Amino acid sequence: MENSQENTTFILADVKVFDFLKEKAGDRKTKTEAYWDLLDRSMAGFVSPFVRKVERKLLPNQCHVTISDLAEFWHWHRATVRTFLDALESFGLLERTKLNKSVIITMTVQSGKxxxxxxxxxxxxxxxxxxxxxxxxxxxxxxxxxxxxxxxxxxxxxxxxxxxxxxxxxxxxxxxxxxxxxxxxxxxxxxxxxxxxxxxxxxxxxxKSRFDNSSQLSQFFTLDLGGEWGAFIETAKELAELVFNPETSGAGVDMDRNKELLKSFRIPFLSLAAKAQTLSD
CATH class of the missing domain: 1.20.58 (Methane Monooxygenase Hydroxylase; Chain G, domain 1)
Structure with missing residues (x-):
């Protein structure tokens, strides 16, 4: 028993086993019952009523839920639900795709074959x-x-x-x-x-750049580029090259005035990119 943590052992069990292990007393779900519930939801392709307007096609063994949804059904605190999901993911029992205000859970299941x-x-x-x-x-x-x-x-x-x-x-x-x-x-x-x-x-x-001011670049798009998206895409490409390679020769831009102008947009550009990243977290 002392060495039980040293070896990785895979145990195959039918979903009915977890149904058998469920405790019937009280409203608060045990960890075993919560895990069984996730299995049950994923097998059924469950989608929470709160996210049904979101167009997301689920793959096999997936469910689309919210933390609040699980917390209410399991009679747990939301923080407890997050900690529980973290633990299951560390064990390799599930994978999460985090969306805005919801999460797609993929249960790691095997057919036995x-x-x-x-x-x-x-x-x-x-x-x-x-x-x-x-x-x-x-x-x-x-x-x-x-x-x-x-x-x-x-x-x-x-x-x-x-x-x-x-x-x-x-x-x-x-x-x-x-x-x-x-x-x-x-x-x-x-x-x-x-x-x-x-x-x-x-x-x-x-x-780290998400709280920086991006208004300078927004004004440049409106006033200097006339709201032309294609022109801004080209500018963004030049800015990205400047960020990753400060010594770039600046192909396609005037080396003197325009490159200095692009350098002044570096912080606003990173701010826009950081804010976009935050939206997808």
């Missing part, structure tokens, strides 16, 4: 999970250490599933060596995490 396979098709799901972990770091809800631990945990879980499937196939072939495919998948998963971290780092730094 397959585990999480390290295939090209499923890599975006792993990237989405890592992105969700890092989103908490971007907004300051997780420390770098905590986010790193969660990323490492997600990698270990994915590798354990890949290795388990590979070992099963190897046993059938009379071999017990780690295949080149497992090594390749491990390299790709690590690369995916690095890519997500780099993207999250940019988002976190950009987030």
């Amino acid at each position: 397959n585990a999480i396979a390290g295939t090209e098709q499923e890599e975006p799901d792993f990237a989405t999970r890592i992105g969700s972990i890092l989103s908490e770091w971007v907004i300051g809800k997780k420390t770098s250490e905590d986010a790193g631990h969660s990323c490492g945990q997600a990698l270990c879980q994915a590798l354990a599933a890949i290795a388990g499937k590979d070992n099963s196939q190897a046993s059938g072939n009379g071999t017990d060596t780690v295949s080149a495919e497992v090594v390749r998948q491990e390299e790709k998963l690590r690369e995916t995490i690095l890519e997500c971290i780099a993207n999250a780092a940019l988002q976190r730094v950009l987030r």
Whole structure:
């Protein structure tokens, strides 16, 4: 029992098992009942009445809910619901896509015939999970250490599933060596995490600009560009190049006057980008 936390073990159980484990006394749901409720909602493709006007097509094993919706049904505080969902996500039992005032929950379920396979098709799901972990770091809800631990945990879980499937196939072939495919998948998963971290780092730094004044660029769009969207798109492209490469030669703009003007728009430009990012959080 002392070493029970050291090994990753996958347990397959029918949804009926969780129905059996539910406690019938009282209105407040237990953690087991809350988890079963999430399974039930995801299997049914449940959409909360509060978000039915939002055009979102759900995939299998997904439900679209609000924190308040779950809190009311489970008789929990909203903060308790968020903490519970954080814990389930850290265990790899669900994934969240956070929207404005709602969340799409994808339950991690298996048919009993397959585990999480390290295939090209499923890599975006792993990237989405890592992105969700890092989103908490971007907004300051997780420390770098905590986010790193969660990323490492997600990698270990994915590798354990890949290795388990590979070992099963190897046993059938009379071999017990780690295949080149497992090594390749491990390299790709690590690369995916690095890519997500780099993207999250940019988002976190950009987030600092959300309270800066962007009115100067708005006035430039109206007065100097005459409200021409195409012209502003070209200007935005030049500004983005200037942000990422301050030594850019400024192709397509006058090197003297226009480049200095663009430099003066750097802070308003980052402010607009940061505010757009906040809207999608």
